[in-house]
Amino acid sequence: MAHVVIVGGGFAGVWSAAGAALARGDADLRITLVAPNEHLVLRPRLYEPAPDLAKVELARILRPIGVEHVRSEVTEIDTGSRMMVADGEEIGYDRLVLAAGSKLVRPRGLPGGDRLFDIDDLAGALRLTEHLRARPDCSVVVVGAGFVGLEAATELAARGRVLLVDRSEAVGEHLGPGPRKEIEAALDQLGIEYRLGTTVTEVGDGFAVLSDGTKVAADAVVWSVGMTASELTRQISDRLDHLGRIPVDRQLRATPEVFAAGDVAAAPFDAEHTVMQACQHATPLGKVAGYNAAADLLGKPLRDFTPGPYVTCLDLGGAGAIFTRGWDREVMATGAQGKDIKKRINQAIHPPVDDAAKILAAADRVSIELPFFPREPENAASTA
Ligand SMILES: Cc1cc2nc3c(=O)[nH]c(=O)nc-3n(C[C@H](O)[C@H](O)[C@H](O)COP(=O)(O)OP(=O)(O)OC[C@H]3O[C@@H](n4cnc5c(N)ncnc54)[C@H](O)[C@@H]3O)c2cc1C
Known part of the structure; x- marks a missing residue:
């Protein structure tokens, strides 16, 4: 049976798994996620006073959608023979999604x-x-x-x-x-x-x-001086960007059989920008890369990565938070209003669990939804 293997169990890896399961439907296709961790760690919440709450058990996402989890660390990838080595064991693949994330410099x-x-x-x-x-x-x-x-x-x-x-x-x-x-x-x-x-x-x-x-x-x-992509990127491409990321096309393909998503992928956002190393992009990148890896094997049309508007929400502790929109980071909300948005984002990044229909429906929604974000800068009325 054809085999999609996803390396990484962060936002990009988990959503790649869900994207691949969505494209598989009832077809015969094996999907495996290889990552040493038992939990999806919600890294954007790690600054909070109780970081232990910032995690979701991987099994509660992967089991309902029929994705196998191999708890190992990948050390070698041979794109020629389509084999990888994980904790000394060889794993073969037909399509690979590299989603091994980033680490602090x-x-x-x-x-x-x-x-x-x-x-x-x-x-x-x-x-x-x-x-x-x-x-x-x-x-x-x-x-x-x-x-x-x-x-x-x-x-x-x-x-x-x-x-x-x-x-x-x-x-x-x-x-x-x-x-x-x-x-x-x-x-x-x-x-x-x-x-x-x-x-x-x-x-x-x-x-x-x-x-x-x-x-x-x-x-x-x-x-906390910045992040660099996983070293595994070097085994896929020798054309890495300044963050160590692999260049990919709009369908997130790096080589004929390898797709990349999340903090390892330098995907085009628009004519001027590549995506950020951010959960905001890792999630939709995963959904598209996983879908495409499976669709490619099943002869289905591939999807383009079409990101939603770029936003940021910076928590400022007791001083609230700042919500910005666009690449110039125009301030849309501050203080308590910004904090309220940040709290809702930090909840919204928790993937659905235990329910295949909900997980697959979320995998099908690629653009981020911004129902709770203000449309105009909060001081628009006073400056008009
Ligand atoms: C403190 C903090 C705050 C942040 N705040 C925000 C925010 O407010 N908004 C935002 O959008 N982003 C934020 N980010 C960035 C965001 O967390 C990352 O962009 C996101 O986690 C990237 O997801 P990923 O799946 O690509 O990688 P990661 O989260 O790095 O996950 C990588 C996964 O790959 C696995 N892995 C690594 N190497 C191997 C290997 N060799 N073999 C197998 N598995 C491997 C890891 O165990 C992990 O499961 C923040 C990050 C930090 C650290």
Whole structure:
């Protein structure tokens, strides 16, 4: 029987599995998902104070839709023989969906680097939560004032003093100038000190040394400087982008027999942009890549990846959240209204479980639905 194998059990992998099951219908086709984890980890929620809640048992999604789960880590992929090696065992495929995600970029040779904390995966987020639980009124240094660092810093401000440092000269540099004023106001409101043009050069027991030589108190140093795609991408293509991602076409095909989805895929969003390494894109990418991998084997028409509007929702802890729309990240909602949207997004990213019809119906909806997002900037009336 023809075999679709999906590597990865994050948003992209899970939705690839559902997309493949949708395309299979009643046809004979074996679908296997290979990933070491027992749970889908909802990485966008790992900054929350109870990260253990940010997970969904994979079996509750895969079993109802007839997808086998092999709990192994893939180390080799041979696209010539269509074989992979996972924990020493060989697995053959007819179509492969690579959805092995991304990992935090870690510093090399940083003195005390083994003392760093992160919220990149569930184990890291739990370790940080446990560490700080024993240290009320702690001092924390967050390195990296991008999306993840800002969410971590503003959430940690409720647990102690936070110093946010970033090598660049602007807070949220990659988010552009659109939401910057609101972000800076939120940091001020929460009493978060930030130092720009600065990084951490050493981590010690209860302290960190900054690149200007200053020694600051630090019960924890949280590293959040960006993500890079899984190393498995190198076994598929030698034309990776600056994030280590594989270029794919509109049907998410990387080679005749390999599709890619999620944080490993540099898929075209529009004429100017590729997708972001974001759950917002990993989910629809998975749905299309999985569908196409199965459809290709079954002789069905393939689907194009047609993303919905690009939005962001940045949680700012006790200062609410900022919801933006478009690549210029025009601010549409802030404060309590933004927070309400963030809460609804963080619920909406939980896939349906235990119900094949609901899971397959969700796999068939590729564009994100924005029923609860405001259509106009909240200050439109006052500026009109
Ligand atoms: C703290 C944080 C906050 C975020 N906030 C947001 C947000 O607000 N909005 C948003 O859109 N995005 C957000 N993101 C980004 C989002 O979480 C990722 O883009 C998304 O998780 C990517 O999904 P993925 O399935 O491609 O990869 P991942 O979530 O990285 O999953 C990869 C999967 O592949 C498996 N895997 C890896 N290597 C192998 C291997 N060799 N063999 C087998 N399996 C393997 C892993 O175990 C995992 O199951 C955030 C990320 C973080 C860390």
